[in-house]
Amino acid sequence: MVDRGLLYREWKQNQVVILLSIAFLVLANPLSIVNTYLSYQGCLDRQDPQYCDFIVNYSISNLIDLNWVPGVILAVCFLGMERSKGTMDFILSLPYNRSQIFQTKFWLGGFVIVLSQLIGFLLAWLLILVYSPEHVYFFEHSSVGVIVISFMAYCLLMAAGALTGSVFAQLLTAFAAAVLPYLIVALPVGNFEVVFGVNIWEMFPSPEAYFSLTSNLLYLVPIGYVASDWLIDSKYILMIPAAMSILFYLIGLISFKKLPSERNGHFFLWNRLDRPVQILVMAFGILGFGLFGYYTGHSIIGYILGMIIGAVAGFFVSYFSIYKKTKV
Amino acid sequence: MIELRQLSKAIDGNQVLKDVSLTIEKGEIFGLLGRNGSGKTTMLRLIQQIIFADSGTILFDGVEIKKHPKVKQNIIYMPVQNPFYDKYTYKQLVDILRRIYPKFDVTYANELMNRYEIPETKKYRELSTGLKKQLSLVLSFAARPALILLDEPTDGIDAVTRHDVLQLMVDEVAERDTSILITSHRLEDIERMCNRIGFLEDNRLTNVMDLDELKEEYIKIQMAFDTDVNLAIREQNIPMLDQAGVFYTVLIPKSDEEKKSFLRELKPKVWNELPVNLEEVFIAKFGGKRRW
Numbered sequence: 001m002v003d004r005g006l007l008y009r010e011w012k013q014n015q016v017v018i019l020l021s022i023a024f025l026v027l028a029n030p031l032s033i034v035n036t037y038l039s040y041q042g043c044l045d046r047q048d049p050q051y052c053d054f055i056v057n058y059s060i061s062n063l064i065d066l067n068w069v070p071g072v073i074l075a076v077c078f079l080g081m082e083r084s085k086g087t088m089d090f091i092l093s094l095p096y097n098r099s100q101i102f103q104t105k106f107w108l109g110g111f112v113i114v115l116s117q118l119i120g121f122l123l124a125w126l127l128i129l130v131y132s133p134e135h136v137y138f139f140e141h142s143s144v145g146v147i148v149i150s151f152m153a154y155c156l157l158m159a160a161g162a163l164t165g166s167v168f169a170q171l172l173t174a175f176a177a178a179v180l181p182y183l184i185v186a187l188p189v190g191n192f193e194v195v196f197g198v199n200i201w202e203m204f205p206s207p208e209a210y211f212s213l214t215s216n217l218l219y220l221v222p223i224g225y226v227a228s229d230w231l232i233d234s235k236y237i238l239m240i241p242a243a244m245s246i247l248f249y250l251i252g253l254i255s256f257k258k259l260p261s262e263r264n265g266h267f268f269l270w271n272r273l274d275r276p277v278q279i280l281v282m283a284f285g286i287l288g289f290g291l292f293g294y295y296t297g298h299s300i301i302g303y304i305l306g307m308i309i310g311a312v313a314g315f316f317v318s319y320f321s322i323y324k325k326t327k328v
Numbered sequence: 329m330i331e332l333r334q335l336s337k338a339i340d341g342n343q344v345l346k347d348v349s350l351t352i353e354k355g356e357i358f359g360l361l362g363r364n365g366s367g368k369t370t371m372l373r374l375i376q377q378i379i380f381a382d383s384g385t386i387l388f389d390g391v392e393i394k395k396h397p398k399v400k401q402n403i404i405y406m407p408v409q410n411p412f413y414d415k416y417t418y419k420q421l422v423d424i425l426r427r428i429y430p431k432f433d434v435t436y437a438n439e440l441m442n443r444y445e446i447p448e449t450k451k452y453r454e455l456s457t458g459l460k461k462q463l464s465l466v467l468s469f470a471a472r473p474a475l476i477l478l479d480e481p482t483d484g485i486d487a488v489t490r491h492d493v494l495q496l497m498v499d500e501v502a503e504r505d506t507s508i509l510i511t512s513h514r515l516e517d518i519e520r521m522c523n524r525i526g527f528l529e530d531n532r533l534t535n536v537m538d539l540d541e542l543k544e545e546y547i548k549i550q551m552a553f554d555t556d557v558n559l560a561i562r563e564q565n566i567p568m569l570d571q572a573g574v575f576y577t578v579l580i581p582k583s584d585e586e587k588k589s590f591l592r593e594l595k596p597k598v599w600n601e602l603p604v605n606l607e608e609v610f611i612a613k614f615g616g617k618r619r620w
Contacts, residue, residue, distance in 0.1 A: 004427065005427035005428040006428070008424060008427050009424050009427075009428065012416075012420070012423075012424055013412075085411050086409075086411045087411050087412040089373070089378050089407065090410060090411075090412035091412075092376075092377065092378040093376045093377070093378050093400070093405045094400065094428055095397055095398050095399070095400035095401040095428065095429075096397055096398075097397045260379060260380065261378060261379055262339050262373075262379045263340070271340065
């Protein structure tokens with residue numbers, strides 16, 4: 001599945017990025033503990049001990065919240081950069097099948113992300129034992145959750161990289177996919193409310209039922225996991241990004257094996273995606289700008305004007321990003 | 329050794345290759361000619377499975393490359409530019425390639441590096457165009473492939489370096505029976521190296537010919553006349569390579585006694601029969617239309 005020669009080539013090609021990613025992912029978690037400890041020590045130096053608490057709480061802003069970033073960078077280096085720089089041809093010319101090439105890249109990045117964070121988790125756990133804080137909240141849940149979420153982000157970027165022909169296209173496609181479930185549901189609902197003059201939440205038995213549904217639906221939106229709201233919910237919520245990871249991995253593997261590499265530099269490697277995606281972008285432009293136009297003046301004129309602007313903007317944005325080939 | 333069967337490929341709706349078939353035997357140097365955009369590079373990329381054919385199969389020693397990519401350990405593709413090499417020195421590249429190609433011969437690579445005096449400590453991107461080509465060739469040959477696919481190997485290099493590059497290829501074939509598929513715009517390079525040539529035109533591989541036989545087919549005749557015979561020669565559709573005053577140089581098939589008799593009937597004062605080169609054959613064969 002993973003070839004050693006190919007693995008070595010990937011390592012040499014992305015040595016610096018891999019080492020920096022490992023360093024960040026290993027250190028992020030223990031540094032958070034050290035940071036909390038130093039803050040506590042600082043407090044003790046300035047104030048009476050009764051006013052200082054040594055509490056490690058992962059539900060408040062934490063360095064490991066950024067652990068998805070190295071996954072994004074690794075995936076961009078593994079696929080988008082290779083296509084943009086023209087080095088993908090060299091890899092494809094080597095005596096390996098495409099499945100081996102993708103698997104080698106994927107699992108190299110995957111192991112960097114997961115193992116580095118596990119080491120970081122272990123170091124943080126040791127630090128907690130050494131420092132003995134008064135309370136520790138959400139440590140395991142947060143640390144494991146961040147591993148799952150950063151792996152999902154990596155899988156999403158790898159899938160986007162296997163579908164597209166440049167770094168820009170990879171990043172844009174991954175971002176669009178990360179917000180797609182939200183756009184597909186929220187924009188039509190918002191427009192429905194404007195056109196029919198109703199509030200969707202009024203159709204529910206209670207406002208709580210509506211807000212419960214929307215907050216649960218947000219867990220189907222990959223970008224929602226950037227915020228740490230999932231931490232206060234059930235641990236089983238993490239099954240959703242885990243399942244998404246598998247889905248994105250399969251999309252990436254199949255796309256890398258099947259899609260034509262001669263379209264490197266184009267937005268999508270499979271040109272049959274061009275038109276449907278352009279239509280989708282224009283539809284989102286119309287619905288999104290329409291809503292924006294309506295809510296600026298609460299008038300139907302603003303709504304229609306917004307839709308027209310959205311259609312034009314959607315057309316040009318999609319045309320120039322999808323149909324204009326970047327130089328490789 | 330390598331066999332292309334009914335290979336077709338369209339890119340973005342444009343048919344680049346259609347029903348291309350070709351076999352290259354062990355130790356053979358095959359020259360692929362064609363204008364820019366005729367599909368020469370596409371053909372090499374198809375063989376190396378960088379891109380997939382729409383239809384047709386490519387076999388190496390009877391094994392389909394697409395289904396068994398490991399056989400590519402015996403095939404090396406040297407593109408016009410290789411951006412992957414850019415940031416590495418010779419030693420680093422050897423370190424990478426010897427893990428990918430089990431037969432990679434480091435001693436032979438070192439020997440070639442010394443023979444051609446290629447700097448070993450400089451990064452690939454810091455080398456001149458000629459040295460880059462030489463280093464790529466050294467690495468390609470050191471992998472001990474049975475077949476090397478060379479895309480414009482003499483493009484953009486000076487005459488002396490070109491001589492070295494060509495000599496390196498000739499030596500390799502002579503010593504190790506390596507097969508080479510080479511694309512080039514330079515007819516003189518093709519002529520110097522290749523046993524057989526083929527021409528990519530209108531998506532198809534045409535005029536696959538043995539080079540020596542081809543050159544034997546034609547004869548170049550230098551003549552001098554008392555009068556202007558230009559029109560008379562042209563009326564007979566005899567390709568004229570050159571005319572300077574009353575001196576004429578024409579090309580005719582060796583076996584075409586009819587045309588030879590016609591020229592003799594014009595009573596030339598001078599009659600010299602000379603061997604032809606590839607460019608002259610092409611002028612004769614394709615009616616002076618530049619196709620390479």
